[in-house]
Amino acid sequence: MRNQPSKRTPKTIEYKVGAEQLLLPFLLATSKKSRNAVKGILSRGQVAVNGRVITRHDHPLRSGDTVEILTNEAAKQDSELLGLSILYEDEAIIVIDKEAGVLSMAAKDKKELTAFSELSAYVRKENRGNRVFIVHRLDRETSGVMLFAKxxxxxxQLQDSWETVVIERGYTALVEGKVRQESGEIISWLKETRTFKVYSNPTDNGGQKAITRFKRLQGNAQYSLLELKLATGRKNQIRVHMEEIGHPVAGDKKYGAATNPLKRLGLHAARLSIIHPITKELHTFISDPPSSFSRKSK
Incomplete structure (x- = not known):
């Protein structure tokens, strides 16, 4: 699935690829910058190919691909954002990569950092009347891809047609113990208690049906690294389902974890594929999980 974006921001320079080649030589030829300058632009995440930020010098380009270079001025604005970075932006949506420890919104302490407050301040720099609207949430300790509307x-429009607009939601999870199955599917019905804890039932108990598919990427005796795909998007779905199969998400004391090797929740929203609400084109946004996830499960 390839992302086919409109312009990410007015402060990008856009190029069309004419023939197959590697990214670094293409940038050297089109930007007229020195090799060191181009490498710096790549390492700072200022280059996007078909809407996905790319940092690899040897990324292969195909004829018809769109390459966008974020200007230094715009990159400086992005770098001033706390707890998040912008993966994609156009007239209708903003997609961010949220850090663990940052609330999506609605902090009790109005001064506390939230993704919503940071993005609100960001869009108002261009026009005081600009606003952002949260489309879906990530738990405070979950990092990764998150979507906002403008x-x-x-x-x-996005929320009312969420089941058809979202083509794929993918997560990476570090879970406790060695997961024996290479892949599997978990189906249950979820209900929330008055104390805001979600519990699972194997048969229909009037709750919401939840489906999680998993694939083991690697593992050792202590931890396993899983790729997870949500067929439904229920509150705390992954966390509850991992506890149900006896492999709670590392660091998730609320749902059965006994260890916290990452000093955070071992859950990362790695992939979001949506049909764009305006252009109706398919967009895929990707955020690589922290390297610590992989190191702990080798």
């Missing part, structure tokens, strides 16, 4: 109409 108008209430776009927000409603």
């Amino acid at each position: 108008s209430e109409n776009i927000k409603r």
Whole structure:
């Protein structure tokens, strides 16, 4: 699935690829910058190919690909954002990569950092009347891809058709113990208690049906690294399902974890594929999980 974006921000320079080649030589030829300058632009995440930020020098390009270079001025604005970075932006949506420890929104302490407050301040720099609207949430200790709308109409449009707009939601999880199955599917019904804990039932108990598919990427005796795909998007779904199969997400004391090797929740929203609400084109946004996930499960 390839992302086919409109312009990410007015402060990008866009190029079309004419023939197959590697990214670094293409940038050297088109940007007229020195080799060191181009490498710096790549390492700072200022280059996107078909809407996905690329840092690899040897990334292969195909004819028809769109390469966008974020200007130094715009990159400086992005770098000033705390707890998040912008993966994609256009007239209708903003997609971010949220760090663990940052609330999505609605902090009790109005001064506390949230993804919503940071993005709100960011869009108002261009126009004081600009606003952002949260489309879906990530838990405070979950990092990764998160989607915002730039108008209430776009927000409603995305939320009302969420099941058809979202083509794929993929996560990476570090879970406790050695997962024996190479892959599997977990189906149950989820209900939330008055104390805001979600519990699972194997048969329909009036709760919400939840489906999680998993694939083991690697593992050792202490931890396993899983690729997870959500067929449904219920509150705390992955965390509850991992506890159910006896392999709670590392660091998730609420749902059965006994260890916290990462000093955070071992859950990362790695992939989001959506149909764009305006262009109706398929967009795929990817955030690589922290390297610590892989190191702990080798």
